Amino acid sequence: MPAEASDKRTPAPASCQKKTEAAVPPLPNPSTGSANPSASLHALWGYLHPALDHIVRAPTNNPAKAPAIDVSYHMGVHTAVYNYFTAQSDASSAPAGLAGFPARFSVQSEKAKASGADLYEQLDRYYADVAREIFLGAPADDSTLVHYLVPCFNRYAAGAQSVSRLLNYVNRHYVKRAIDEDRGWLRLADVLDAVARTIREDDTREKVQKRLRERRTEELKKWGFREGDPPGRVAQIESYAEAASAADRVVPLAALAYRRFRLEVMDQLLAVPKLKGSKGKGKKKRPPPSNGDKPPLPRGRLARAVKELLESKGGDEEEKRRLAGELAIALRTVGIKVDHPLRKKLDKFLPPEEH
Template sequence: MSNPSVGSANPSASLPALWGYILPALNHIARSPTNDFEKAPGIDISYRMGIHTATYDYFTTLRDGTPGTYPTATVAASGRERQMVRGADLYMHLDQFFADLVRELHLGAPEDDTTLIQYLVPCFKRYTVSAHSINRLLNYVNRHYVKRAVDEDKGWLTLGDMLDTVAKSIQDGGGVTREEILKKLKRKRMQEIKKWGYQDGGSPEQLALAELCAEAASPLDRVVTIEALALRRFRTEFVEPLLAAPKMRRRKRAGAPSVAKPKMGLPEGRLVRAVQKVLEVQGVDQVTRRGLASDLDEMLFAVGVHNTHSLRKKLKTLARDLPS
């Protein structure tokens, strides 16, 4: 994709101008048809450099008194605070972009449970390649806004997650200095990352992957890297609706006596039903079943579904027991 002409307009002049300049690249990367799930559709180097420059200028150039540039409450704020505002507004646009994209993918899912997994696995592979490419394209957002937000205790793991630990230290008469709290937070962070497969002595790549999954598993109000932001939205807008069990409503006739009924199996989510239909039935090639089970488990892991989830346990069993 070539660099779009913007004439004399300055893409970094405002959020609408910057977003209008970036959005065609995001759509090209994420929505262009492709059969290559290993590489996202590319954009021209001059366009890529233009996005880097415009994003950098948007964050670093502060225009005091420019109408409409900042919310009224932040006009008199410090430069650091106004830069954070500028990071937050672009970050929210990116979050909404991924949410809208995933909802489109969800709407395109087949209604037949027997073909759902065959749609979901390649769909996710295409999506993750796009998310990784966009993360690299807009890495300055990670370096400027996300890192600073994490430093200000707005990341995937916050001091609020440690309230019980800190309170126990106070009760036990332990140290509650800033240094002690930071040490506890660091230990807590490592404990959480180990829940996503990291082990002591692991490589930096393994550490980064485990933390990416921990970020993807975080609530929507936590600030995470752009790639984790995309994975988190795939979980909340696609995977979780598929995992949710349908609600059952029972109507009781007025005056009817209460009668004990035998326990019945609870309804299962659509993704669980799809696994049962495709991966647990006879007639499907065992190598294919094993590959689908493994791919689906990796997808759930990547978007922040923990290995204690019943479906992940089932998929691991299938992948282990079926021949490769």
């Protein structure tokens, strides 16, 4: 790549750049004047957006801790979200089709029944934008990719956890209801065929539900669940499965953020380039074998970067192991499956308490 072209590469996002000055002060509550932040999604998002940017994007000396917002702003956000959801719920419960109600009310009522879906989808788009910024800011040099990616993910994860706490009402009101309505990471249709094969005509409802629970447990075992695990560990393991789910599944806000990081960053960096076929023949051209061994298969960019990190001569070996271990945690957290070759390679660098 020519030098002048490399200078045009997207710079690293501010959140991935370490600050050298004093700690970031809490963001004060913005003045809204007489405006009601819960009047519409547009108004609510305008009130929330500065807080999200401060928590998720603001540079900080400590990537493991997101910058705070003022207590009054925190309470203001909670109140605005609560009022917005309440207004939607009230609209959905009002009788449609009665005299005095506009003709369009029945359509509005249908939309309001999924109160919170619009805000949830807006948050998903927000995380997609942030994750794409991180991906576009990645260095072109494989030798520095892991050094860039690990602190970026740690910063992003700290922000995601902080936003999840700030907007916990979305989890309690919208996400929980969606999961109860079978719109979560694991749906009845996903396990129905396997369960149906074990159901007999005389089975009670309780037996069927037991088999469904057993099937869910089987899915969690793929992420490291073991019988007797404490509830906290089970919840952590389930969050990996949630982050690994398809984009149409409703998951808690932290898992929503991690899933977007996987889709917009990790999946792109893990993608293996396709082998080019010879012109006009339509057949893939593989590299020639060396000494009778199988030809080397192409690697994704992140796999190449990890190989360079671990096999490079010189440097701080302890730092290399730390980066490899933290990258392993990141891959697991965003839902990269246990049997992925790079996860297998990196999991041995996990700290003992993380195994």
